[in-house]
Amino acid sequence: MLASTVAQSPLRSHPFTIDDPAFPSAAASPRPQIVSFFQAGAEIYAAGDPASSLYRVEFGAVRVYRLLADGRRQIIAFHLAGETFGFEAGVEREFFAEAINAIGICRRHLSTVDDVAPDILSLALQSLRMTQRYLLVLARHSAFERVASFLAEMAERQGDLEHVHLPMSRMDIADHLGLTIETVSRTFTRLKEQRLIELVDSRDIRILRRRALLEIGE
Amino acid sequence: MLASTVAQSPLRSHPFTIDDPAFPSAAASPRPQIVSFFQAGAEIYAAGDPASSLYRVEFGAVRVYRLLADGRRQIIAFHLAGETFGFEAGVEREFFAEAINAIGICRRHLSTVDDVAPDILSLALQSLRMTQRYLLVLARHSAFERVASFLAEMAERQGDLEHVHLPMSRMDIADHLGLTIETVSRTFTRLKEQRLIELVDSRDIRILRRRALLEIGE
DNA sequence: CGATTTATTGAAATAAATCAAACATTGTGG
């Protein structure tokens, strides 16, 4: 029941920002949007920070996690381009957020409660639902089922149902699914042997039988 | 990785209600409160029902669960006297709620959004936090740790740190902690052997070393 | 009281973790 200890501490980097109306998301918005860039491994926020902003991923991928007393790490969620993250239950952050690869994100300050209240509620509901869905996977599924549903979901979120690129390492996946890296790796191999997927390389996966994958993951 | 199938279908009972100002919770409230009574096993709401009310438990205990495609059951939460439940992400219920024993509950209608909005948000946040806490237990804890933290939490919620009464069966506990009834039972025995708890009877537990119990449950 | 459900215990099977090593990929400095 032990898991990975976190190897490298996140870099405290100084992201640079742009305010470019030609940038798609900036142009689409009524107000100008500031995009911040972070390099792989950079910390976006840490547990204990005030939870005063939300973030939208413009490109790249983010992991949100918590550290346990014994050094184990639980990755609560991965966030891909187009997704908003940073919503938390309290005024202080309980989780850490890090760039998995080079990313660009838009910050949105939660200044006035009145201004954003309906928005916040809908985000809270969305977070709740995502968490409940994730709960189901962890509570009741085998390693095989967890990995299958993870891949199916990643494909869905990336918009390409046949090919998935995994920006995160096996260790990240393991810490998300409550497994070890060895089990994750063996499960990929099993999925490959059963002709459900193909490994282009370790991070690029071709989904051969999506239907079957979905059914395995419940 | 299989679990209990649900044996008995819940009773569709016809609860009777009172509106008694002498009833503690009714007296404390500015508006008169209606208390509904349900017998053990009675269904309070079902998946698919409109999620238009919240409930406060006056006495007794409630289980909230979902059923999986293969008949497995996941109990998301138990609710004891004084606690409010019934908050859901969507307009339709995803979960079932049942009386574990004889209960009394107060329903509160979520009629006008404006009226209760700040309230709803705080409940959403509370639900989110509870779910995240529960997530941690399921994702990263052994059977021993799960049962230990479950008992410690139940004691805390009942307000008596030395003695816990468990209104729910071993199967309920198993379906909540993602274990089998046999493992739950064996874990109680192990906790007893290690002099952390004592079994007055199978549903009444004396906590001998609370501190240790909490530390095991992280 | 007998009958049925609920809880405990035991033995065997299994899934996943752990320990250990090989293999692949990437980047670095010579």
Next chain:
DNA sequence: CCACAATGTTTGATTTATTTCAATAAATCG
């Protein structure tokens, strides 16, 4: 460009925790 470290991934052998199957014991109910 190669040798080589460093990192990430896969595979193998063994151990361990938990489930499954099976039986007994205890509690509850009519």
